[in-house]
Amino acid sequence: xxxxxxxxxxxxxxxxxxxxxxxxxxxxxxxxxxxxxxxxxxxxxxxxxxxxxxxxxxxxxxxxxxxxxxxxxxxxxxxxxxxxxxxxxxxxxxxxxxxxxxxxxxxxxxxxxxxxxxxxxxxxxxxxxxxxxxxxxxxxxxxxxxxxxxxxxxxxxxxxxxxxxxxxxxxxxxxxxxxxxxxxxxxxxxxxxxxxxxxxxxxxxxxxxxxxxxxxxxxxxxxxxxxxxxxxxxxxxxxxxxxxxxxxxxx
Numbered sequence: 001x002x003x004x005x006x007x008x009x010x011x012x013x014x015x016x017x018x019x020x021x022x023x024x025x026x027x028x029x030x031x032x033x034x035x036x037x038x039x040x041x042x043x044x045x046x047x048x049x050x051x052x053x054x055x056x057x058x059x060x061x062x063x064x065x066x067x068x069x070x071x072x073x074x075x076x077x078x079x080x081x082x083x084x085x086x087x088x089x090x091x092x093x094x095x096x097x098x099x100x101x102x103x104x105x106x107x108x109x110x111x112x113x114x115x116x117x118x119x120x121x122x123x124x125x126x127x128x129x130x131x132x133x134x135x136x137x138x139x140x141x142x143x144x145x146x147x148x149x150x151x152x153x154x155x156x157x158x159x160x161x162x163x164x165x166x167x168x169x170x171x172x173x174x175x176x177x178x179x180x181x182x183x184x185x186x187x188x189x190x191x192x193x194x195x196x197x198x199x200x201x202x203x204x205x206x207x208x209x210x211x212x213x214x215x216x217x218x219x220x221x222x223x224x225x226x227x228x229x230x231x232x233x234x235x236x237x238x239x240x241x242x243x244x245x246x247x248x249x250x251x
Contacts (some may be wrong), residue, residue: 006066007033007164007195008054013063015049015219023049025219027063031197033163036190038206038228039199041216047199050216051166054197055087056080068163085113088157088165092172094149096141096156102128103137106156113160127155131185147178154185158194165189167198176204183209203230 008031015024024046031037039047052058053065056072065072068086075083096105103124110120128134131151141149150170157165167186171179183198183205190196200206206213206228213228214221 005032006030007035007068008197009064009066010050010053011064011066013053013060013065015046015053015058016061022219024053024060024216027221029214029221029224031195034190034193034195036187036196036211037198038209038211038213039197039216040201040203040206040213040228040230041222042201045216046219047216048168049219051089051168051197051199054164054166055089056083085160086163088160088162090150090153090157090165090167090170092169094141094153096149096152098141101138101140102133102144102152105141105152106159109156109159123159124155127159130158130188131155145178146173147175147181150174150178150182151185154182154189158189162194164195164197167196167200169200170198171200171202171205179205206230 010027010029013024013027014022016022027050039050041047049058053060054067054072056065056067056075059073063073067083070083072083097108100108106124106127107120110123115123124137125134128137131154133148133151133155136144136148136152141152144152150173154165154167154170165186170186171182174182179202186196186198187209207230210227213223213225213230215223215228
């Protein structure tokens with residue numbers, strides 16, 4: 001049963017790579033239009049597989065994936081590019097073209113859509129402003145810090161106006177302050193109406209931002225909480241409690 005507000009729906013989805021390993025097992029979940037969702041779990045738990053299914057980078061072994069009213073499991077090859085206009089993707093390793101300026105890297109997405117020079121200029125300057133990098137538009141990726149590069153990655157992912165933004169460990173290579181900047185930018189984009197799913201194992205964000213949190217464990221959905229906390233081990237919790245009770249401030 002698909003509700004009107006569902007932007008993404010997984011219906012009993014499993015994904016196997018080869019005969020022995022199940023990357024995802026019987027996942028049923030619905031993500032509503034405009035939600036901000038954290039997808040958490042250890043490396044190899046199945047988070048990236050789930051994102052790749054939404055992007056139709058891979059197909060499920062069994063089950064159905066619906067994205068914005070489209071059954072992506074039945075989507076013909078000729079329509080995949082239309083799905084990709086609805087879904088933007090931010091990667092941990094940026095994937096920018098190093099021989100193109102920041103402006104050119106972002107403009108590429110609009111040029112592919114056949115936008116005019118004026119529309120492209122307007123679109124690029126809007127997203128550069130949103131991520132705070134208007135002054136860097138003529139720089140090349142290698143001249144930027146890691147945090148700036150990730151902001152370009154976000155700008156490039158949203159320039160075509162997708163309804164959904166997926167981010168796979170977007171702060172994986174960044175220091176805590178820079179990571180916070182990235183999360184705040186994602187929150188701003190979400191406030192503009194974009195549905196956002198962030199796969200991460202950075203527990204401080206998950207605990208502080210109080211968003212819906214889906215935990216994947218060994219390919220299965222372990223928990224789905226409205227205002228999530230990262231599930232630490234009992235030992236870590238006791239250690240955490242001890243630090244607070246003994247008056248030590250955490251850095």
